[in-house]
Amino acid sequence: LVVCYSTTTSSWSSRDPPFPRKLLTTNTCPSSPSLPAPSLPWSHAPFCPPPSNPNIGGEVPDDCVFIVTTFRASQGLSLVTTPDLASSIVSFLDDGFVSVRLRDHPSVSQRQQDTSTEKHDGRNGMGYTVKPLPGRGKGVLATRRFAKHETVMVDFPALLVRFDFLNSERFDPSAQRGMLERAVRRLPRETRDAIIGTDVVRDVIQTNAFGVEIEGVNHMALFLHGSRVNHGCRPNVFWRYSHRDMAMEMVALREIKPGDEIVHSYAPLGYTMQERQQTLEAWGFRCRCEMCSAPAGQIALSDRRRERMFEIHSTLGMAAESASLSKQRIDALVREAMGIIEVEELDPQLVAYHEVFARAYMSVGDVSSARSHVMAAEEKWVYYEGEEHSNIEQIKRLWEELDGLQEEVDEDDDDED
Numbered sequence: 001l002v003v004c005y006s007t008t009t010s011s012w013s014s015r016d017p018p019f020p021r022k023l024l025t026t027n028t029c030p031s032s033p034s035l036p037a038p039s040l041p042w043s044h045a046p047f048c049p050p051p052s053n054p055n056i057g058g059e060v061p062d063d064c065v066f067i068v069t070t071f072r073a074s075q076g077l078s079l080v081t082t083p084d085l086a087s088s089i090v091s092f093l094d095d096g097f098v099s100v101r102l103r104d105h106p107s108v109s110q111r112q113q114d115t116s117t118e119k120h121d122g123r124n125g126m127g128y129t130v131k132p133l134p135g136r137g138k139g140v141l142a143t144r145r146f147a148k149h150e151t152v153m154v155d156f157p158a159l160l161v162r163f164d165f166l167n168s169e170r171f172d173p174s175a176q177r178g179m180l181e182r183a184v185r186r187l188p189r190e191t192r193d194a195i196i197g198t199d200v201v202r203d204v205i206q207t208n209a210f211g212v213e214i215e216g217v218n219h220m221a222l223f224l225h226g227s228r229v230n231h232g233c234r235p236n237v238f239w240r241y242s243h244r245d246m247a248m249e250m251v252a253l254r255e256i257k258p259g260d261e262i263v264h265s266y267a268p269l270g271y272t273m274q275e276r277q278q279t280l281e282a283w284g285f286r287c288r289c290e291m292c293s294a295p296a297g298q299i300a301l302s303d304r305r306r307e308r309m310f311e312i313h314s315t316l317g318m319a320a321e322s323a324s325l326s327k328q329r330i331d332a333l334v335r336e337a338m339g340i341i342e343v344e345e346l347d348p349q350l351v352a353y354h355e356v357f358a359r360a361y362m363s364v365g366d367v368s369s370a371r372s373h374v375m376a377a378e379e380k381w382v383y384y385e386g387e388e389h390s391n392i393e394q395i396k397r398l399w400e401e402l403d404g405l406q407e408e409v410d411e412d413d414d415d416e417d
């Protein structure tokens with residue numbers, strides 16, 4: 001159990017290069033020759049209450065509350081997670097390691113400069129404003145034009161809570177609530193105030209949080225601005241998370257004009273209207289986005305296209321297993337699916353589709369077409385999921401299979417010669 005702690009002074013400076021790379025740390029941990037030198041950045045002693053129901057749950061160590069008030073230019077971060085997982089991210093807490101590209105984005109640098117003025121009123125240079133919107137609570141509106149592929153917002157988590165902590169009965173609801181309230185209460189005042197009020201912490205976590213992983217373990221992340229972005233069935237941004245930078249980035253999927261609401265999809269892309277509504281029910285709201293308010297005929301047409309797209313995906317998937325389609329038929333289906341993806345503006349879907357296209361071409365020995373789709377799949381994964389994307393292994397396997405196929409084709413060619 002982590003019992004000692006240290007106070008730190010942030011090294012953040014978005015205006016003064018060079019950017020210092022170290023936190024100034026004062027340790028309260030007793031030094032012991034038998035222990036490695038502690039490098040703990042927590043601003044308070046970690047809070048590790050005994051579980052309410054110690055007999056429920058398995059091997060996983062109990063969750064504690066860890067707070068680092070200096071995180072990201074004193075926005076602060078509270079973690080409710082296990083000591084091991086908290087330790088695993090210690091080096092990423094240092095502001096000095098954030099990529100300059102993210103650190104100097106206007107949504108970060110302007111936010112810090114505007115702390116004493118009217119912050120989110122659209123005159124702040126951030127490029128967006130947070131405002132109440134009819135029927136959707138608060139939402140985020142663009143205050144300038146964003147080009148396709150441009151980063152609209154960079155944000156850092158203020159609260160990270162291990163997903164299973166919320167689901168397990170090891171801590172009863174009042175103990176859970178107590179830990180969450182403590183996690184918020186100890187954050188810097190501005191951040192704490194922005195999280196609405198400690199009595200609704202759990203609701204905030206349930207409705208405003210993003211899923212991010214620490215060492216492959218799911219955590220719910222609350223972002224001060226990112227969590228204000230509403231759902232849209234035809235989103236104009238997607239988000240990706242960098243573990244190294246501990247940063248979430250929202251990137252424009254198409255041009256965004258001043259006054260447009262910035263929306264991302266809470267449901268997997270490519271779903272039909274009914275599937276989207278069912279998914280959003282789990283979020284506890286009925287969608288009131290532009291696409292859901294479109295005329296019935298338009299919705300039906302979009303649904304038919306999406307169903308057809310999934311049908312092509314499964315036909316090509318089966319063909320890849322059984323080599324049951326000709327190259328001409330694969331060409332035609334790939335063209336049709338790409339057409340639907342373009343019309344329906346589902347480019348992020350291509351991460352999965354390029355892989356299926358590649359495998360289908362491999363089944364008919366068309367190495368060159370397969371290679372172009374593996375390359376495209378890899379590029380899309382990095383773009384949409386970031387460089388640390390979880391499918392790296394899958395893509396590696398695909399490249400290996402492709403190399404194996406290339407060797408077979410080369411050997412056949414040699415035999416023919």
Ligand SMILES: C[S@@+](CC[C@H](N)C(=O)[O-])C[C@H]1O[C@@H](n2cnc3c(N)ncnc32)[C@H](O)[C@@H]1O
Nearest residue numbers: 136137138207208227228230231285287288289
């Ligand atoms: C992540 S929060 C978004 C910010 C939220 N509007 C707020 O005021 O904090 C998710 C909640 O916003 C509302 N919301 C988001 N998208 C919506 C939509 N398309 N239609 C209706 N309500 C929506 C729902 O209440 C949902 O539970």
